[in-house]
Amino acid sequence: MTISHLLTHPCKNMEASLVREVLHYSQQPDILSLAGGLPDERFMPAYPDLNALVDSRQYGASEGENSLRDHVVSIVAGRGLTTAADNVLITNGSQQGLDIVSRLILDSDSTILTEQPTYLAACQVFKLQGAKVQDVVSDAQGMSLEALREAIDLYNPKAVYLIPNFQNPAGHCYSIQRRKEIAALLDEKNVLLIEDDPYRELCYEEVDLTPISSLVKTAPWLYMGSFSKVLWPGLRTGYVVSCAVFTSYLIKVKQASDLHTNRLGQAMISHFLSSGAYPAHVAKLQEAYRQKRDAMMAALNTHLGDLVEFTVPSGGMFFWVKLPSGLSSKLILEEALKEKVLVLPGIPFFPCKSPLEDSFLRLSFARVSPDDINKAVAVLAKVIKRLIV
Amino acid sequence: MTISHLLTHPCKNMEASLVREVLHYSQQPDILSLAGGLPDERFMPAYPDLNALVDSRQYGASEGENSLRDHVVSIVAGRGLTTAADNVLITNGSQQGLDIVSRLILDSDSTILTEQPTYLAACQVFKLQGAKVQDVVSDAQGMSLEALREAIDLYNPKAVYLIPNFQNPAGHCYSIQRRKEIAALLDEKNVLLIEDDPYRELCYEEVDLTPISSLVKTAPWLYMGSFSKVLWPGLRTGYVVSCAVFTSYLIKVKQASDLHTNRLGQAMISHFLSSGAYPAHVAKLQEAYRQKRDAMMAALNTHLGDLVEFTVPSGGMFFWVKLPSGLSSKLILEEALKEKVLVLPGIPFFPCKSPLEDSFLRLSFARVSPDDINKAVAVLAKVIKRLIV
Numbered sequence: 001m002t003i004s005h006l007l008t009h010p011c012k013n014m015e016a017s018l019v020r021e022v023l024h025y026s027q028q029p030d031i032l033s034l035a036g037g038l039p040d041e042r043f044m045p046a047y048p049d050l051n052a053l054v055d056s057r058q059y060g061a062s063e064g065e066n067s068l069r070d071h072v073v074s075i076v077a078g079r080g081l082t083t084a085a086d087n088v089l090i091t092n093g094s095q096q097g098l099d100i101v102s103r104l105i106l107d108s109d110s111t112i113l114t115e116q117p118t119y120l121a122a123c124q125v126f127k128l129q130g131a132k133v134q135d136v137v138s139d140a141q142g143m144s145l146e147a148l149r150e151a152i153d154l155y156n157p158k159a160v161y162l163i164p165n166f167q168n169p170a171g172h173c174y175s176i177q178r179r180k181e182i183a184a185l186l187d188e189k190n191v192l193l194i195e196d197d198p199y200r201e202l203c204y205e206e207v208d209l210t211p212i213s214s215l216v217k218t219a220p221w222l223y224m225g226s227f228s229k230v231l232w233p234g235l236r237t238g239y240v241v242s243c244a245v246f247t248s249y250l251i252k253v254k255q256a257s258d259l260h261t262n263r264l265g266q267a268m269i270s271h272f273l274s275s276g277a278y279p280a281h282v283a284k285l286q287e288a289y290r291q292k293r294d295a296m297m298a299a300l301n302t303h304l305g306d307l308v309e310f311t312v313p314s315g316g317m318f319f320w321v322k323l324p325s326g327l328s329s330k331l332i333l334e335e336a337l338k339e340k341v342l343v344l345p346g347i348p349f350f351p352c353k354s355p356l357e358d359s360f361l362r363l364s365f366a367r368v369s370p371d372d373i374n375k376a377v378a379v380l381a382k383v384i385k386r387l388i389v
Numbered sequence: 390m391t392i393s394h395l396l397t398h399p400c401k402n403m404e405a406s407l408v409r410e411v412l413h414y415s416q417q418p419d420i421l422s423l424a425g426g427l428p429d430e431r432f433m434p435a436y437p438d439l440n441a442l443v444d445s446r447q448y449g450a451s452e453g454e455n456s457l458r459d460h461v462v463s464i465v466a467g468r469g470l471t472t473a474a475d476n477v478l479i480t481n482g483s484q485q486g487l488d489i490v491s492r493l494i495l496d497s498d499s500t501i502l503t504e505q506p507t508y509l510a511a512c513q514v515f516k517l518q519g520a521k522v523q524d525v526v527s528d529a530q531g532m533s534l535e536a537l538r539e540a541i542d543l544y545n546p547k548a549v550y551l552i553p554n555f556q557n558p559a560g561h562c563y564s565i566q567r568r569k570e571i572a573a574l575l576d577e578k579n580v581l582l583i584e585d586d587p588y589r590e591l592c593y594e595e596v597d598l599t600p601i602s603s604l605v606k607t608a609p610w611l612y613m614g615s616f617s618k619v620l621w622p623g624l625r626t627g628y629v630v631s632c633a634v635f636t637s638y639l640i641k642v643k644q645a646s647d648l649h650t651n652r653l654g655q656a657m658i659s660h661f662l663s664s665g666a667y668p669a670h671v672a673k674l675q676e677a678y679r680q681k682r683d684a685m686m687a688a689l690n691t692h693l694g695d696l697v698e699f700t701v702p703s704g705g706m707f708f709w710v711k712l713p714s715g716l717s718s719k720l721i722l723e724e725a726l727k728e729k730v731l732v733l734p735g736i737p738f739f740p741c742k743s744p745l746e747d748s749f750l751r752l753s754f755a756r757v758s759p760d761d762i763n764k765a766v767a768v769l770a771k772v773i774k775r776l777i778v
Contacts, residue, residue, distance in 0.1 A: 003609055006581055008496045008518075011458040011560060014641045020646070044446045047653070050436055057621040092647035099646050103517065107397045124645040126491065129397075158395060192395055221393055233670060234652035245392050252403045256513040257488050258481035262651035264622035297475045313690045 011132045018348050019120065022333065026342050032376040034363040035344040037317065039167065039229055041367075043285055047232070048271045062255040064090025064239070065263060067270040072225070072239045075273075079200070081214040081223060083241050089143045089250045090261045094198050094226035094238035100253045101194055101222050102242065102247070106131040108160040112194075113151050115143050117320070117349035117360070119168050119196065122161060126351075131158070131234035133351040140311050142174035145181050152189050159192040165209050166199040166316025169362040171312050171348045177207040179201070183215035190219055198226040198238070201282050205314035206289040213241075222246060225267050229317075230282055235265030287318070295370035296363065297378065303381035307388070316368040324388055328358050332383060341379040393455075398497070399519045407737050408509065411722065415731050421765040423752040424707065426557065428618055430756075432674055436621070437660045445652035451644040453628070454652060458661040461614070461628045462660075466588070470603040470612060473632050476638045478517040479650045483587050483615035483627035488514045489642045490583055490629065497518040498580055499547040502540050502584075504532050506556045506709070506738035506749070511550060513739075520547070522740040529700050530729040531563035534570050541578050543694025548581040554598050555588040558738045558751040562703050565597040572604035579608055585605025586625070587615040590671050593679040594703035596624050603631075611635060616658050616760065619671055624654030678706070684759035685752065685766065692770035696777070706755040709735070717747050721772060 004012060019035075026033040054067075061246070064070065069088040076083060091097040098121075107131035114122065116135035124264040126133045128361035134155050136147045141165060151157070164174040174182075186193050188326060195213045204210065213221040240250060254260070272278060296319055297312050323329060329345035336343050346360030361380075365373055393401060402409060415422040445454075452458070458477040465472060480486040487510075497519030503511065505524035515522045523544050523577070526536045531553060551571070553563040563571075575582050584602045592598065602610040615627035629639060643649070647755075661667060685708055686701050698711040712718060718734035725732050735749030751768075754762055 001607070001609055001632065001636050003581075006494045006609065007638065008492070008494060009491050011638055011642065014638065017641070017644075020644075038448050040445045047439055047446070050439060053694060055430070056623045058430045059427050059617070059622045092651070095645075096647035103397070104400050105397060107396045107519075121645065121648075124641075128645050130496075162667050192392075201725075203683065217621070218390070220390055220395065225466070228448070233448045234445045236647060236649065236651045243390065245390050249396065249400055249403065252406070252513075253517065255401065255406075255409075256484075256510065256517050257646070258485035258625060259510070260625065262481070262625045265651050268653075 010128050011193045014128070021370065022342065022344055025337060031340055031342050032368065032372055032375050033342040034365070034368065035342040036319040036364060036367060038367050039233065039317070040106065040288070043288055044232055045281060047273065048268055053267040053271055056255050056267045057256070060260045060297060061264045063251050064088065064261055065266040065270060070268045071270060071273045072241065076211070076223070076225070076241055079209065079211055079214070079220050081211045081241065087242050087244050087247050089240045089242070089247070089254055090239045091240055091254065091342070092227050092236040092258070093233070093263050095121060095198060095223045096223040096257070097238050097240040098122050098196065098213060100127055100250060100257065103132070103253050104246070104249055105158050111155040113148070113155065113157045113160045114351055115162060115167065115170070116351070116354070117169055117346060118161065118278060118351060119163060123144060123351045124198065138170065139316045140172050142172055142178045143182065145178070148182065149185060152191055157191060159194050160186065161196065162193045162212065163196045164212055166313055167196055168199065168316065169318050170317050170320040171311065171313030171316055172206050176210060178217055179208070179210055179212050183212050184377060186219040187217050193219060193221040195221065195223045197224065198229055199316040201230045202285065202289055202317065204293055204314040205280045205285060207314045220245065230285060231269060231272060232265070235262065235268065237261060237265045237269050289366060291368055292365040292368070292373060295373045296365040299374045299377035304384065307384060317364050319363045319365070321361045321363055322363065323359050324384065327384065327387055329361055331387065332361065332380070335383045335387065336380055339379045339383060343380060393597065399517050403517070408733065411731065411733055414575055414726060420729050421757065421761055422732040423754070423757065423765050424731040425753060425756060425772065428622065428706070432669060432677055433621055434661065437657055441658055442653070442656040444577070445656045447694045449649045449652045450478060451649045451773045452640050453477065453650055454655040454659060457655045461630065461661060465600070465612070465614070465630055468598065468600055468603070469601045470630065476631050476633050476636050476768050478629045478631070478636070479655060480627045480629055480643065480644055481625040481647070481650050482617050482622070482721060483585060483592050484510060484614040485646070486613040486627050486629040487511050487585065489639060489646065491515055491518050491520070492579070492642050494547050494636055500544040502537070502544065503548045503549060503740055504556065504559070505740070505743065507740060508552060511585065512740045526742045527559065527561065529561050531561055531567045532568070532571065534574060537571065538574060541580055543632060548583050549575065549584045550585065551601065552585045553601055555591060556584055557588065557705065558680045558707050558735060559709040560700065560702030560705055560707050562596050565599060568597070568599055568601050569604055571744065572601050573693055575608040576606050582608060582610040584610065584612045586613060587618055588705040589680055590619045591674065591706065592704040593675060593682055594692060596703045607633065620658060626650060626658050641747060678755060681754040681757070683768040684762045685754040688763045688766035692767050693773065696773060706746055706753050708752045708754070710750045710752055712750065713749050713773065716773065716776055718750055719747060720776065721750065721769070724772045724776065725769055728768045728772060730765045732769060742771070
């Protein structure tokens, strides 16, 4: 039976996911994996007692539970973003936020600008809408302002998609100066900002994290957040905050997508946020992940310091490591796997073909112990040194 | 701020939902509502104890939990549909199943055929893809075979969408003869079947419920089910079973949509299914809802028997009531609301404009007590009689 005549053009062209293949290996018990993007389940709180929660068995509202929407208003207010609960949509994780936003604005005539590199699953949803994804060069301060201006003029994009804080994969954190400049440019050009901010709580240094959405004055914006990195990713709960004109459209797309987000998950997160335990929990997470980050920094310096390039991320889960010139990330994946260490090539994080795409590894320190981080990086160094010769 | 230049063509044209507006009224405490499609929460089991469940806090698989996929294989095998767990995708309710399937096959060049009337939220997702939705006349046995053949020849549709059992809104249940004829026609024309089967457990008579998907021999098919009508709709858990060629595509669209379905909900439903309590629970539900159906049948006969037309549904939640000639369902909605009774006009269930669209009410008996059903229908009768004069 053949079905290719039935599939939409974007679906026909969906690529086999390198990540999916790679992560398949991570389920082998003797593998040391730096490849995944999963938080450490040892840091996840126990679920609250069901008796402490409101009844969530019946169908609920497409926009989400009001108690959780109110919490989101407070949370983003603490970040400098003022909004009302009416402008909060609860989603199945921020991935669904991205998806709903994409369906609202992108079709096969659309271009969306992203950082280079950028979150691979964002590209998946953009491309599923048939849109052209155009990346814009970025440095340690964030997306290049000049390149963004050029790209806006050249491509007339529907939106610019940014992950300003501890980006997946590159780990960058925008300077406040860059945030302001980008906000001003988006205002000037009246271009929609899609700001994705799932990692901000995993912050290990004093850095400015002002949402760019709070800095734009006249340009439209959509801001996405998640509870998956700090609480329970298995519950799939995130949110989209938008300027008011988008609200009714977002809710309609959400309703068509799946009626509403799982209410039990929303109730659990609301309860945890109401309990007052959240700030201490986040502080504990930051301390625990900071130790792992430091362990990976030390291991990279010890074993690979003179061979690879990287910037120490001030938050998040990832080191973005530039390989010695001429080395292929895919080859390293294969060779390291023979030694039972799993790493993720940077290739799928490049939305457009690039001569650089095979030159990076994304290494996650989130789910492995400091000792295992050191062991894994030592093996990686051995493999790299062997391949250089 | 204007954003209409940012929206996709289908999003720009999303209609304000009459249902959404109507259901808004149902939250007033003194309203007797026959309008919603919600099951009765008094029949929902308590959630299982968290300690009895597997740990569901971490990210999970896009295709769903294997334990639940295995249960779905057994469940659909009991219906005559043989499949393997690999061909089961767990979704956020069957609404997301519809959405994922739509995104896989429908674009602005596509036509999809549906019953007339049909499930309004299915039309929403089809139209969100920009597809043309063409309805096909249906009778109490299901979609007219001749009309289906004509429509296939005329429109060259991507798929035919059917709800063969206790349809929302019309309540029809296909005869086995009609099921076989439609399967043979789809085989002959090689047209994709999308079969939506959320109501089948709410069955109050001895009727044949053979999935048409199990009767097609060569045509491709996708079959959707849900746990929302018999367990906990707030958990948003359903499934798509497909012929094997679709599997990998469905998983990729699911992954792009929201990574995976809430794992705690999946764990709870798996646990309930494993407990052995499911058959007795369904039998209890059937008895309880049958009483309500009978109450509505009696009330309609008593108060409106000579004025309206309806077929007693052998399952599901709804009576589809044809009004006296010349009466407007929207006017009745307004007038009944003044008397604190809420009913749902049939208009949004007609995908295409029809001279009949304002002539029906969908009355749900699922969430009101038999006494209140009688009271509400008596009020409705009073309103209808007043408007006839």
